[in-house]
Amino acid sequence: MSLYERTVGDALSKRFETAFMPNYGVPPLALARGEGSKVWDVDGREYLDLIGGIAVSSLGHAHPALVEAVSKQVATIAHTSNLFLHEPEVLLAERLLDLLAAPARVFFTNSGTEANEAALKLAVKYGKTNGRTYFVAAENSFHGRTLGALALTGKASIRDQFGPFPVDVRFVPYGDAEALKSAVTDKCAAVFLEPTQGEAGVVPPPEGYFKAAREICDANGALLVADEIQSAIGRTGHWFAHQHAGVLPDVLTLAKGLGGGMPIGACVGFGPAGTIFAKGDHGSTFGGNPVSAAAALAVLDTIEKDGLLEHVRTVGAQLADGIAATDHPLLAGVRGDGLWLGLMLTGDRSAPFQAAAQEAGFLVNALQPGVVRLAPPLVITSDQIATFVAALPAILDEAADD
Numbered sequence: 001m002s003l004y005e006r007t008v009g010d011a012l013s014k015r016f017e018t019a020f021m022p023n024y025g026v027p028p029l030a031l032a033r034g035e036g037s038k039v040w041d042v043d044g045r046e047y048l049d050l051i052g053g054i055a056v057s058s059l060g061h062a063h064p065a066l067v068e069a070v071s072k073q074v075a076t077i078a079h080t081s082n083l084f085l086h087e088p089e090v091l092l093a094e095r096l097l098d099l100l101a102a103p104a105r106v107f108f109t110n111s112g113t114e115a116n117e118a119a120l121k122l123a124v125k126y127g128k129t130n131g132r133t134y135f136v137a138a139e140n141s142f143h144g145r146t147l148g149a150l151a152l153t154g155k156a157s158i159r160d161q162f163g164p165f166p167v168d169v170r171f172v173p174y175g176d177a178e179a180l181k182s183a184v185t186d187k188c189a190a191v192f193l194e195p196t197q198g199e200a201g202v203v204p205p206p207e208g209y210f211k212a213a214r215e216i217c218d219a220n221g222a223l224l225v226a227d228e229i230q231s232a233i234g235r236t237g238h239w240f241a242h243q244h245a246g247v248l249p250d251v252l253t254l255a256k257g258l259g260g261g262m263p264i265g266a267c268v269g270f271g272p273a274g275t276i277f278a279k280g281d282h283g284s285t286f287g288g289n290p291v292s293a294a295a296a297l298a299v300l301d302t303i304e305k306d307g308l309l310e311h312v313r314t315v316g317a318q319l320a321d322g323i324a325a326t327d328h329p330l331l332a333g334v335r336g337d338g339l340w341l342g343l344m345l346t347g348d349r350s351a352p353f354q355a356a357a358q359e360a361g362f363l364v365n366a367l368q369p370g371v372v373r374l375a376p377p378l379v380i381t382s383d384q385i386a387t388f389v390a391a392l393p394a395i396l397d398e399a400a401d402d
């Protein structure tokens with residue numbers, strides 16, 4: 001039987017195709033379980049997970065600390081709504097504010113998109129009270145799929161058919177401080193930026209761009225919103241990318257790796273931005289629920305206790321160096337930080353690369369036609385990275401073949 005002639009997986013795919021709206025197309029694999037950085041498909045085949053549920057599974061799969069925190073919490077109290085307080089959300093808020101090391105207030109959500117929706121609503125309110133009527137975001141940015149977050153998303157192919165939008169957003173080329181300066185005036189309520197663009201292809205800006213953005217916002221009284229949904233919680237080898245850039249935004253949004261696989265997001269307002277929302281301005285039935293909050297606490301504790309920031313810097317460099325040292329006509333290079341890398345190809349071969357990697361036992365993500373995203377669990381080992389680097393030339397050979 002060839003690797004693609006599956007049994008249970010094929011049956012699930014057929015059922016998926018008839019039961020689901022076709023938003024995602026049929027996924028190439030049905031996963032059954034995971035442990036650490038390994039996953040197994042429903043037909044029992046093992047893979048090294050180099051995508052981590054799209055930069056989410058920070059502790060890998062079935063990490064004992066996460067299993068224990070979630071199991072304990074679900075057996076204690078799983079849901080309170082925001083009508084009642086619970087200890088995990090208070091502990092988590094305090095823990096995050098501690099790590100952020102600046103006076104701030106937090107609003108918990110269920111996802112990244114919702115964290116950005118909260119940030120946008122907050123910025124709309126700021127704009128209304130200050131005569132500010134528009135927003136600035138970057139071309140090729142990704143901030144989410146609901147109508148507010150989508151309005152901020154600078155990708156015509158996923159945005160344009162859903163307009164007109166409830167907010168006026170002006171787009172500037174990412175990384176171009178002069179263009180940003182021209183776009184931001186005293187009528188701009190907020191600038192939304194990813195510290196490194198994720199969905200665009202793991203694209204870091206030029207050195208000093210984020211600092212320039214801070215200065216431009218300060219000069220015009222606009223809020224600076226840092227969307228760190230993909231980049232924070234250790235992914236780059238630092239807790240937060242803005243800290244690494246030495247810039248404090250007014251608003252910060254988080255999600256993905258924070259819950260280690262449980263759904264949670266956060267909108268953090270620093271200083272005065274933390275008091276723009278008043279009672280009744282925004283809400284969420286599930287946001288910051290006890291189980292997700294307990295999971296996020298376990299993620300933060302484990303990253304700290306196991307020295308994972310340092311580990312990410314070390315094995316991230318091993319992965320980047322291993323790719324950079326691979327000599328192959330299809331390989332153009334590698335960019336990104338820590339365990340968040342874009343492997344760049346010389347042609348639009350990322351889909352065949354993903355298929356070849358899967359066949360060789362590695363899960364990666366064909367992010368852009370010529371860029372493959374690697375965002376493995378933060379716990380991936382040096383030996384596991386070495387197996388991928390060793391397999392890379394053969395995967396590239398396979399991907400290069402028509």
Ligand SMILES: Cc1ncc(COP(=O)(O)O)c(C=O)c1O
Pocket residue numbers: 111112113114116142143144145194198199227228229230255256
């Ligand atoms: C930078 C950024 N913002 C927002 C989102 C949306 O987050 P979610 O898919 O959790 O709604 C994503 C998801 O990829 C993202 O990368």
